[in-house]
Amino acid sequence: MGVMRLGYAHIRVTDLAEAKDHYANTMGLYETHAEGNKVYYKAWDEWDHHSVVLEEGGVGVVKYGWKVQHSTDLDDIEAKATAFGVTVDRMSKGDNPEIGDGIRFTTPSDHVFEVYHEATLVGTEVGVHNPDAFPRHLVGVGVPALDHSLITAEDPGQMDRFLSEVFGFYATERVQTSLDDDADIIATWMTSSNQIHQLAVLSGPQGKLHHFAFRLNDWNEVGRAADLFSMDDVPIDVGPTRHGITRGQTVYFFDPSGNRNEVFSGGYLAYPDRPTNVWTPEALGKGVFYHSRELNDAFTSVLT
Amino acid sequence: MPTVTIHPTGEVIYLQPGQTVLSGLYQAGFAYTVGCRRGGCAICKVDCRAGDFTYCRPVADTVISDAEQADGTCLTCRAVPEGDITIELRGEDVRLVNRFLHQINDKARQRAEAHAAANSAAGTPEKEQSWES
Numbered sequence: 323m324g325v326m327r328l329g330y331a332h333i334r335v336t337d338l339a340e341a342k343d344h345y346a347n348t349m350g351l352y353e354t355h356a357e358g359n360k361v362y363y364k365a366w367d368e369w370d371h372h373s374v375v376l377e378e379g380g381v382g383v384v385k386y387g388w389k390v391q392h393s394t395d396l397d398d399i400e401a402k403a404t405a406f407g408v409t410v411d412r413m414s415k416g417d418n419p420e421i422g423d424g425i426r427f428t429t430p431s432d433h434v435f436e437v438y439h440e441a442t443l444v445g446t447e448v449g450v451h452n453p454d455a456f457p458r459h460l461v462g463v464g465v466p467a468l469d470h471s472l473i474t475a476e477d478p479g480q481m482d483r484f485l486s487e488v489f490g491f492y493a494t495e496r497v498q499t500s501l502d503d504d505a506d507i508i509a510t511w512m513t514s515s516n517q518i519h520q521l522a523v524l525s526g527p528q529g530k531l532h533h534f535a536f537r538l539n540d541w542n543e544v545g546r547a548a549d550l551f552s553m554d555d556v557p558i559d560v561g562p563t564r565h566g567i568t569r570g571q572t573v574y575f576f577d578p579s580g581n582r583n584e585v586f587s588g589g590y591l592a593y594p595d596r597p598t599n600v601w602t603p604e605a606l607g608k609g610v611f612y613h614s615r616e617l618n619d620a621f622t623s624v625l626t
Numbered sequence: 627m628p629t630v631t632i633h634p635t636g637e638v639i640y641l642q643p644g645q646t647v648l649s650g651l652y653q654a655g656f657a658y659t660v661g662c663r664r665g666g667c668a669i670c671k672v673d674c675r676a677g678d679f680t681y682c683r684p685v686a687d688t689v690i691s692d693a694e695q696a697d698g699t700c701l702t703c704r705a706v707p708e709g710d711i712t713i714e715l716r717g718e719d720v721r722l723v724n725r726f727l728h729q730i731n732d733k734a735r736q737r738a739e740a741h742a743a744a745n746s747a748a749g750t751p752e753k754e755q756s757w758e759s
Contacts, residue, residue, distance in 0.1 A: 336665060336684045380686040381666040557663045579686070580666015624661035624669055 324399065324490045325514045328521065329389035329441065330418075331471055331534045332375040333581055334382050334626075340578035341376050348554045349536065349583075350464035354444060355419050362419065365536065366457050367448075367466035370441035371420035374468060381579045381626040383531040385434035386471065386521075387421065388489070393439045400425050402488045413438070430484050431475030432529035462554070463547045465536035469586050470519050472533050474526025474625055479507035481523040486512075494518055494592045495567045495599040497606060508603075511568060518568045518589030530625040533574060535584035544571045547585045551575050559620055564588075564612040567601060581626045627738045628707040632656075633675055633714040637722075640735030646682065647672075647702040647713065655727030656720045665689060665704045674700040677711030 335341035342361055345351045351363035354372050359379060362372035370389070377384055390396060400410045408427045413436055415423045422440030429435055447457040456464075475481045485491040491512040498505040511519040524532055538544055541562075548562050551573065559582060561573035570589040577583055601609040608615040630639045630647055641650035648660060648670055661669035665681075668689045681704045690701055700713060722728055 334686070336686050340683075380688055382688070559662075576662040576664045576666070578664055578683075580662035580664035580689075582662065619659060620661050620667075620669070624667040626662070626666040 323391050323514065324395045325388045325437070325520075326391050327389055327515070327517070328386060328468060328470060329370065329438065330373050330375060330387035330421075331468060332377065332384040332386070333531070333534070333577075334380040334384055335376050335378055335577065335579040335581070336381060337578060338376060338378040341378075344554075344556070344577050345374060345376065346461070348462045348550060348556060350461040352447070357419065364444060365465050365467045366460060367446050368468070369443055369446050371444050372441075375418075381581055382529075383433065383471075383473070383534075383626075385426075385436055387418070387436045387438060389441065390437055390439050396425055396437060396439060399437055399488060403427050406430075406484055406488055408484075408488075415440075429475075430477070430480050431473060431523065433473055463536075463538075463543075463550055463585065465538065465585065467537045469535045469537040470517070470521060471531070471535065472522040472524060474524050474528075474530040474532055476525070476528055478510050478523045478525050482507055482510040482512065485521065485523075490514060491520070492592075492594045493598050494596070495601065497567075497601045497603075497609065500602060501600065508606075513592050516591045516593065518570065518592050524622070526622065526625060531581060532625055533582035533584045535572075535586040538571075538585045538587040540587050541571050544573055544585055544587050548573045559624070560611060560614075560618060563614065566605070566609040566612040567599070579626070580624075582624065627735075627742060629710045629735065630707065631676075631710065631712040632720055633712050635719065637720070638735070640731055640738060641707060644682075644706060647679070647700065647705045647707065647711075649703075651702070651720060653727065654731035655722055655724035657723045658715055658718060658720045660703065663703045665701060668701065670702045672700050672702055672713045672715050674698045674705075675712045675714055678708040679705040679711055680708060682706045 351365055354364050355362040361376045363374040364372050403410050410425050410427045413424045413426045420442035421438050424438035426436045448454050491514050493510045493512050495511040496507055497509040498507055509524040511522045513520045544562050551558055557576045559574035564571050568589045571587045572584055574584050607617045610617055628641045639650055639654045661667035665685050683704050
């Protein structure tokens, strides 16, 4: 099936000690490795070695890792990326701790993507043999998994084509300037699976991070997460609310370096043959924040 | 007892020692365009026209460049005044959005000024309290 999921987000933080407190004690991630100025984490229901990497120095995203199902998918994606006009490098096993060999390239949006097939299997916190529903001693929000990310690009339409042609993604929802066939794409929500989105791309500067999101199960968990953010003095950007786009329930908030995070639940099942939802500018507020129906200024201006 | 004076309107806001400029202004009922409140997005920059401040956390050089470290640029969510400072916003004015909070801040400022005057007359140093923003 090619790309299965967003495997890891590698993020810059200004102060590693504060960031560790946020991602371990507020979000509830498990530290799996540390070396130099980097710390590696996984969430409780993930089995691969890590899904979040924090690197001290600066803010924003260093790179994303995408895990493919078959080793032959790497050759396929390399050929398609090259055909799209992107320069592809080979990545060696061990370039990232506990991650196998693969390919690395910079997207038309100036983000670094790594694609790999093997990661050290650590296992979930509940195991596979007669597993319980969740670990009893979760910390803080206790997120089960990394879910998706939203990045900005000068030409989201180009990224829509790139992700379609190179990763085999399809768009579940788009924001367009109009319903005309030649309308400009302002934003696109893309996936390879039934997950409502794995990567979204919004019109904006090249190479920037809007947010990366962790998965939750339902409204109650989203509300509880917001309560914990108040307890831990985490600045909430927006929410708890619902997105019109994806129908997901959400809280946007900021990590101690100002990188935007999200907890996200719900979202309908995506299928490649389901007609793409299209939003036009007059309903953009409702599309992004279904209850306030207003796009706050920060949504488009606050990036790292 | 640091104060922030807003140029050109002349509003004076009282900050607790250790409090950031952004935290102080919002707590005194004022609003302006801010973003992550955690030093990452660079939205809340203003110009510092007088006085000194320090940053209470490391700030990324993509947020404050070397040139901006020297030209009076003040990232208000991380800037803690070292004494009284004067700031000027860029392309907007602060908006008084909560008169109740403003009255409370004014009273706190008057009270702190009276205490400082009394202590100075008695020859005892001003007692500073720490403030986490």
